[in-house]
Amino acid sequence: MKHTINIDKVRDGLWLDSNITYTQVPGWLGNTTRDLKLSVIRHFQTNDDTQYPVIFWFAGGGWMDTDHNVHLPNLVDFARHGYIVVGVEYRDSNKVQFPGQLEDAKAAIRYMRANAKRFQADPNRFVAMGESAGGHMASMLGVTNGLTQFDKGDNLKYSSAVQAAIPFYGVVDPLTAKEGSVSNDFDFVYRNLLGAEPETAPDLDSAANPLTYVNANTVPFLILHGTKDVVVPIKDSERLYEKLVENNVPAELYEINGASHMDVAFMQPEVFKIVLTFLKQYLD
Template structure:
């Protein structure tokens, strides 16, 4: 069979840059230096001044293990919808305690903003998105614009601010997440993150709680959580939503019926359409 067909170009082609070093941090027992990496899914160059909004993705793993590439195949839909998607490696709690993870996240944002021309990125439309422990990072980025105490490393001449936050079943208050979980299998992750049990260290717990920082600089939030989450209680996302709306921060909360922690339901086209619509409304 031989056919000649006319194929219209209805979407961009995509490149994927891997192993981009965005920061160097202390390595083995503080005696060496190690790289932190990004993977960037970006669009074919257009030869003009077209810019794309950026979604920074922070994978979960209980702050115990991270893989910045693990969900990128699922997020290609968002790249085809017109976004640059950046998978961010951040240090786990075996290497650094909080706020090291937030410092890494902000360093990644600064790197992309400093290199916006290289990636055709729009530096005024940056989105923090993540799941579970990565959802906690997304929330922390969304509430700490202007908090210079978390800016460490290179590119300090540019801002680490984001313009929207999209946490998926993210940890909010480490203490309430630990106490409200339906299982105690993961209680140790909060001690590892903070360096102490959250109930025994209220100041450390407060410092790692996004609710602490909600103010006039807090960005719009789109929150997802499942009704059957046994790891991070849905009540924590409901409390985050309530606190945001009480302080007049634009926020939407979608509770997915029957969804468990890290459920495939969160990766469906219906969810991505909600994300696209929310970002279209709030990224002006």
């Protein structure tokens, strides 16, 4: 049977621009060069002055193993609502200790600002979002705007600032995360990140703790955490929220009943609606 129909164009087409090198860092034992990659879910080119806000996503993995593409199938929902989504590779703690991961994240943000026209990205609406160890990254980005000691590598004439931070069950203080975890199975990740046990290296722990940097210039935060998280204590997210409020930083904390660490509950439309509502309030 033959059909002739009219189709309303109600949404943009999307491209996946995958595994783009955004910077190069020392590789094997400092003797080689390693590419760091990002993948971009972007909109069909409009050939006008259209600009889209950008969500940078940092996957978890205890700073031990990460895959910058692993959540892109879920995050396409944000692209459908008018965002560019960037999955960012960052070095794990087997390759570099903190603050190397933060330096990588800031390099990715500078790369996107330097190439904003290519992707039709709005350089004034950049969002840091991530889960677990990647949530720690999002928080660190949200509290370190303007701290140039973390800007290393390429595109240094561009800012690494973000305009909002959204940690999903993110690590806050490595020490209290280690001490407050119901499980001891992941205690080693904090030693690997810092190069020492957090309880014996207070300076290193403080340097990797977002609470250290919170001030009145910190960007708005949306914090999400599950009440049944046995890996990253929910009390740490509550402390981050309290610290933000104490410093008059706009902040929202959503505690999801019954949700565990890396729970599928966080990828549900209801949660994404909360994120989109928050971003509309602070980016528009």
